[in-house]
Amino acid sequence: MKDVAALAGVGIKTVSRVVNGEPGVSAAMAERVERAAEALSFQPDLIAGNLRRSGRRSMSLGLLLASVDNPFCAAIHRAVEDVAEERRVAVFSASTDEDPRRERALVAAFTSRRVDGLIITATAGDQTYLRAELETGTPVVMVDRPPVGIDVDSVVVDNVAGAEVATAHLLAHGHRRIAFLGDLGQIATARQRHEGYRRALHAAGVAADERLEIGDLHDADAALTATRELLSAPEPPTALFTSQNLVTIGAIRALRELGAQHTVALVGFDDFALADLVEPGVTVVAQSPADIGRAAAERVFARLADPDLPPERIVLPTRLVERGSGEIAPPADAAAGRPARTLETVDTGSRG
Amino acid sequence: MKDVAALAGVGIKTVSRVVNGEPGVSAAMAERVERAAEALSFQPDLIAGNLRRSGRRSMSLGLLLASVDNPFCAAIHRAVEDVAEERRVAVFSASTDEDPRRERALVAAFTSRRVDGLIITATAGDQTYLRAELETGTPVVMVDRPPVGIDVDSVVVDNVAGAEVATAHLLAHGHRRIAFLGDLGQIATARQRHEGYRRALHAAGVAADERLEIGDLHDADAALTATRELLSAPEPPTALFTSQNLVTIGAIRALRELGAQHTVALVGFDDFALADLVEPGVTVVAQSPADIGRAAAERVFARLADPDLPPERIVLPTRLVERGSGEIAPPADAAAGRPARTLETVDTGSRG
DNA sequence: ATGAAAGCGCTAACAT
DNA sequence: ATGTTAGCGCTTTCAT
Numbered sequence: 001m002k003d004v005a006a007l008a009g010v011g012i013k014t015v016s017r018v019v020n021g022e023p024g025v026s027a028a029m030a031e032r033v034e035r036a037a038e039a040l041s042f043q044p045d046l047i048a049g050n051l052r053r054s055g056r057r058s059m060s061l062g063l064l065l066a067s068v069d070n071p072f073c074a075a076i077h078r079a080v081e082d083v084a085e086e087r088r089v090a091v092f093s094a095s096t097d098e099d100p101r102r103e104r105a106l107v108a109a110f111t112s113r114r115v116d117g118l119i120i121t122a123t124a125g126d127q128t129y130l131r132a133e134l135e136t137g138t139p140v141v142m143v144d145r146p147p148v149g150i151d152v153d154s155v156v157v158d159n160v161a162g163a164e165v166a167t168a169h170l171l172a173h174g175h176r177r178i179a180f181l182g183d184l185g186q187i188a189t190a191r192q193r194h195e196g197y198r199r200a201l202h203a204a205g206v207a208a209d210e211r212l213e214i215g216d217l218h219d220a221d222a223a224l225t226a227t228r229e230l231l232s233a234p235e236p237p238t239a240l241f242t243s244q245n246l247v248t249i250g251a252i253r254a255l256r257e258l259g260a261q262h263t264v265a266l267v268g269f270d271d272f273a274l275a276d277l278v279e280p281g282v283t284v285v286a287q288s289p290a291d292i293g294r295a296a297a298e299r300v301f302a303r304l305a306d307p308d309l310p311p312e313r314i315v316l317p318t319r320l321v322e323r324g325s326g327e328i329a330p331p332a333d334a335a336a337g338r339p340a341r342t343l344e345t346v347d348t349g350s351r352g
Numbered sequence: 353m354k355d356v357a358a359l360a361g362v363g364i365k366t367v368s369r370v371v372n373g374e375p376g377v378s379a380a381m382a383e384r385v386e387r388a389a390e391a392l393s394f395q396p397d398l399i400a401g402n403l404r405r406s407g408r409r410s411m412s413l414g415l416l417l418a419s420v421d422n423p424f425c426a427a428i429h430r431a432v433e434d435v436a437e438e439r440r441v442a443v444f445s446a447s448t449d450e451d452p453r454r455e456r457a458l459v460a461a462f463t464s465r466r467v468d469g470l471i472i473t474a475t476a477g478d479q480t481y482l483r484a485e486l487e488t489g490t491p492v493v494m495v496d497r498p499p500v501g502i503d504v505d506s507v508v509v510d511n512v513a514g515a516e517v518a519t520a521h522l523l524a525h526g527h528r529r530i531a532f533l534g535d536l537g538q539i540a541t542a543r544q545r546h547e548g549y550r551r552a553l554h555a556a557g558v559a560a561d562e563r564l565e566i567g568d569l570h571d572a573d574a575a576l577t578a579t580r581e582l583l584s585a586p587e588p589p590t591a592l593f594t595s596q597n598l599v600t601i602g603a604i605r606a607l608r609e610l611g612a613q614h615t616v617a618l619v620g621f622d623d624f625a626l627a628d629l630v631e632p633g634v635t636v637v638a639q640s641p642a643d644i645g646r647a648a649a650e651r652v653f654a655r656l657a658d659p660d661l662p663p664e665r666i667v668l669p670t671r672l673v674e675r676g677s678g679e680i681a682p683p684a685d686a687a688a689g690r691p692a693r694t695l696e697t698v699d700t701g702s703r704g
Numbered sequence: 705a706t707g708a709a710a711g712c713g714c715t716a717a718c719a720t
Numbered sequence: 721a722t723g724t725t726a727g728c729g730c731t732t733t734c735a736t
Contacts, residue, residue, distance in 0.1 A: 001729065011707040016731065024705060041484040046464040047399050047410065048729035052712045058399065060444070060465070068445075069430035071423060071625075078421035081447060090444045090461055092412070093420075095433060109442055112398040113412070132393040252629060273423075274626040277604060353713065363723040368715065376721060400713035404728045 001042065008036035019044050060090045061300065062110030064103060064120040067095040072245060072270060072289050073121070076143060079293030080119060087301060089116065098184060098218070100124045111138065117300035119143055124186040126150075139303035143296045145188045146313070153303065155296045155314045159189045159269075162285040162318035163196025163243065164203075166267040169283070169320060170239040171204045175265060175330050179212040179230050179237035181223055181251060183244045190215070193243040193269055212237050223250025224257075231258055238330035239265035245272050252278060265328040276323055283326025285318045292316055353394065360388035371396050412442045413652065414462030416455060416472040419447040424597060424622060424641050425473070428495060431645030432471060439653060441468065450536060450570070452476045463490065469652035471495055476538040478502075491655035495648045497540045498665070505655065507648045507666045511541045511621075514637040514670035515548025515595065516555075518619040521635070521672060522591040523556045527617060527682050531564040531582050531589035533575055533603060535596045542567070545595040545621055564589050575602025576609075583610055590682035591617035597624050604630060617680040628675055635678025637670045644668055 001019075005012040010033060017025045018033040019042075025033075036042075050058055061084050065073035077093055084091050092115060094106045103123045107130065110118060117139040120127075126149030130140055134150065142154040170178050180197045183190035194213070201208050211233070214226045223242065227250065230237060240255075242248040248268030255261040262280060271286035295314050303309050353371075357364040362385060369377045370385040371394075377385075388394075402410055413436050417425035429445055436443050444467060446458045455475045459482065462470060469491040472479075478501030482492055486502065494506040522530050532549045535542035546567070553560050563585070566578045575594065579602065582589060592607075594600040600620030607613040614632060623638035647666050655661050 012729095013707055013731085014705090017706090020731090026705065029705080041487075043460075043464055043484070045466060045729055047466055048403060048712090049731065050712090051400060051403070051714095051729080052731040054732080056712080067430060068420065068433060069426045071426070074421045074423070074426045077445075078419060078447060081420060081445075085446070088461070090446070090465060092442045092444055093429075093433075094437070094442070095430065108395075109440070112395055113442060114397060114399055132395070135393070249626065249629075256629070272625075274601065274624075274630065277601075277608070277630045278626065279631045364713095365715085365723060366721090369722090372715090378721065381721080397713055400728090401715065402728090403713080403730095404715040406716075408728080 001044070003040055004033065004036045004042050007040065008033045056114075057116050058114045059088060060092060060113065060115050061297075062107070062113075062115040062118045063091050063093040064096055064106055064110075064118070065093060066098055066121055066123075068093050069095070070245075071272060072287075075289035076121075076293035076296070079290040080297040083294055083297035083301070096121070096123050098123050098187065104129055107133070116304060117141070119296045119300060121145060122147065122188075127152075137307055139300045139307075141296045141299045141303075143292055148188075151311045153296075153299045153309075153311050153314070155292050155299065155316065156189075157287045157292070157316045157318050159192035159318075160196040160199065162269060162287075163193040163241070164200040165196075165318070165320050166241050166269060166285045166326075167197045167200035168204070169322075169326055170241065170265055170267055171200060171206065173239075173265060173327060173329055175237075175239035176206055177209070177212065177235065177237040177330075178206075178239045178241055180214065181217055181226060181230075181240060181242045181247050182213070182215040183247060184218050185215050190243055197241055197243075217244075217247050217250070220246045220250035220253065223247040224254045225250075227251045227254035228257065231255075231260060231264065237264070239267075239328075242266065242268045244268075245270040248272070248282065248284070252282065261325070262328065263331065265326055265330070267326040271321060275321075280325045280328070281323025283323050284321050286321050287318055288316065353396070355392055356385065356388045356394050359392065360385045408466075409468050410466045411440060412444060412465065412467050413649075414459070414465075414467040414470045415443050415445040416448055416458055416462075416470070417445060418450055418473055418475075420445055421447070422597075423624060424639075427641035428473075428645035428648070431642040432649040435646055435649035435653070448473070448475050450475050450539065456481055459485070468656060469493070471648045471652060473497060474499065474540075479504075489659055491652045491659075493648045493651045493655075495644055500540075503663045505648075505651045505661075505664050505666070507644050507651065507668065508541075509639045509644070509668050509670050511544035511670075512548040512551065514621060514639075515545040515593070516552045517548075517670070517672050518593050518621060518637045518678075519549045519552035520556070521674075521678055522593065522617055522619055523552060523558065525591075525617060525679055525681055527589075527591035528558055529561070529564065529587065529589040529682075530558075530591045530593055532566065533569055533578060533582075533592060533594045533599050534565070534567040535599060536570050537567050542595055549593055549595075569596075569599050569602070572598045572602035572605065575599040576606045577602075579603045579606035580609065583607075583612060583616065589616070591619075591680075594618065594620045596620075597622040600624070600634065600636070604634065613677070614680065615683065617678055617682070619678040623673060627673075632677045632680070633675025635675045636673050638673050639670055640668065 001015050005015045018030050096103045100123045119141050121143050122145045127147050128149040140152045146154050182194050217223045242251045268284045271284045275282040353367050357367045370382050448455045452475045471493050474497045479499050480501040492504045498506050534546050569575045594603045620636045623636045627634040
């Protein structure tokens with residue numbers, strides 16, 4: 001900038017004015033400065049500028065996801081990017097792999113770069129370590145999972161209700177032995193989905209059977225093994241409720257391996273690509289990750305504009321998508337001793 | 353930092369030393385400074401620090417993808433992140449949506465933030481606009497597609513060879529009417545895959561039929577429509593070669609819609625999740641996006657360490673994965689007038 | 705309309 | 721072992 005000023009034979013402040021399109025510069029002068037800037041292929045240093053600029057914004061945002069490589073996270077990512085881009089804000093992203101220590105390290109990495117806001121998929125434990133950030137006024141929004149130990153904005157779906165709908169759907173189709181395949185117990189949404197499953201069983205007067213409830217499945221392989229074992233046990237389930245993307249896929253692999261995909265019913269939490277193309281199509285309780293991401297990013301900017309906003313909990317809807325796997329009836333002999341079709345006509349009222 | 357120095361009753365430089373773990377500070381002093389820093393919950397400003405620090409690194413990297421939301425791109429993204437994280441470098445990412453203007457704007461957004469390196473999936477046209485960046489010494493690595501108009505590092509796969517293998521595979525199974533479904537013509541890899549397709553046909557002595565070559569398909573819907581039309585034409589193809597992820601998925605939808613998934617053969621370029629779970633499994637020429645991303649990121653850091661490295665073109669292998677859809681033989685009457693099984697025993701030699 | 709000086713939060717170079 | 725001064729590239733404030 002100094003060089004540009006020298007070349008144009010003007011003061012450094014005039015260059016600053018021209019570059020930032022500030023008023024108070026004659027056309028002739030602006031022209032001259034622009035030519036000099038062009039000649040030196042000058043590009044203003046946004047970082048240095050914001051060091052002194054009022055508001056002291058870095059025009060960047062930090063996004064913490066389970067993994068940028070996970071389709072659910074990636075959809076959130078894209079929505080956040082789109083909202084940020086409109087405001088000329090760049091986004092840093094990183095993957096926690098569900099490791100609380102990584103989460104803290106990455107937050108530190110972002111805050112030391114003075115991001116204007118933080119969007120976080122919390123991993124576990126609590127987020128009290130964010131207190132310092134909150135005091136400096138940095139907006140923090142939790143996505144997908146609720147905050148623990150701090151009172152900040154969050155964007156979540158009603159996991160309990162979604163899981164209840166999924167389970168009720170299977171009950172309505174006559175199932176009584178419904179297995180629950182859950183993600184890591186440390187993940188809040190995994191626990192909530194388990195809770196919804198239990199509530200639905202209870203509401204239908206079906207006793208929970210702990211042998212049918214498997215947790216701590218974080219990838220497709222673990223889910224495959226667990227499903228295989230479940231189905232080869234003495235009293236196998238007639239239906240599965242899988243509480244997450246990868247778990248659903250693992251379960252599908254196991255069902256196909258056993259040739260049981262047309263006899264054992266399946267409802268998954270989370271939609272995924274090609275869910276309609278496998279045979280049978282996979283019935284899911286879908287979330288809209290793009291909506292989650294957009295809402296979170298918008299909340300960051302809203303709070304940046306008005307720091308006094310009270311923390312808000314934004315709850316987005318889930319939606320049951322019937323594709324076949326969830327509408328399979330139990331075998332005639334499976335519900336022996338119980339009125340198998342009692343709930344057949346119950347409407348879960350959850351579409352849309 | 354000033355405040356910390358004041359509270360600890362020391363000079364500002366001592367604080368700097370303690371914070372950065374530089375030698376030459378007595379244990380007692382360090383202890384005192386650390387306590388003061390803790391009390392004020394001081395977090396060093398990495399950006400301000402790097403303003404003066406020798407080397408002048410921002411410890412950040414810019415990654416330009418077609419879309420962060422695309423599984424292929426997301427896999428690259430994750431690999432880049434992992435390499436960068438080891439070096440305590442944060443990564444900015446953004447999506448071009450194949451728009452050259454967006455590409456330029458996003459590069460500008462990154463360079464104005466003084467990223468230490470740029471990894472770019474070029475969209476179209478040429479990248480001469482990057483000249484200025486290159487002169488400042490910023491490492492630029494092109495991923496997935498070769499650079500145009502500039503001589504920089506790149507990490508690509510041999511698309512021509514991969515497409516040739518895919519097409520030869522179909523030819524070897526007796527097909528003579530093989531359709532090509534390609535991505536946007538502006539995309540270099542789309543053109544290369546088309547070239548490989550043509551070469552394979554030529555090598556087998558099969559005349560190209562332009563009615564079987566459809567281009568400019570960028571999403572699943574476009575591919576679905578195109579496939580539907582191809583298959584309902586007078587002389588439909590007996591096999592399809594789809595040159596990209598989403599195009600493959602669109603084609604699968606069309607095949608199922610027409611009930612033709614077990615009669616029309618299909619080989620896709622790019623692997624995708626659940627390719628093995630649809631019926632029949634989808635035969636693909638797979639790339640390894642994680643390897644691509646890792647190689648690109650490593651190249652950035654290598655060039656950062658030694659700016660005089662000559663630009664290198666890193667070519668990664670593709671691999672044919674047979675899953676069923678590519679091994680379907682043409683109907684007995686399809687090859688009328690031609691020696692349908694001549695190439696049956698040709699080994700493409702491309703596995704691994 | 706234009707420019708000089710001070711300073712953003714920090715590190716480099718050089719004292720002491 | 722510790723502190724002082726200058727200055728990174730820019731914007732602010734205040735003068736002209």
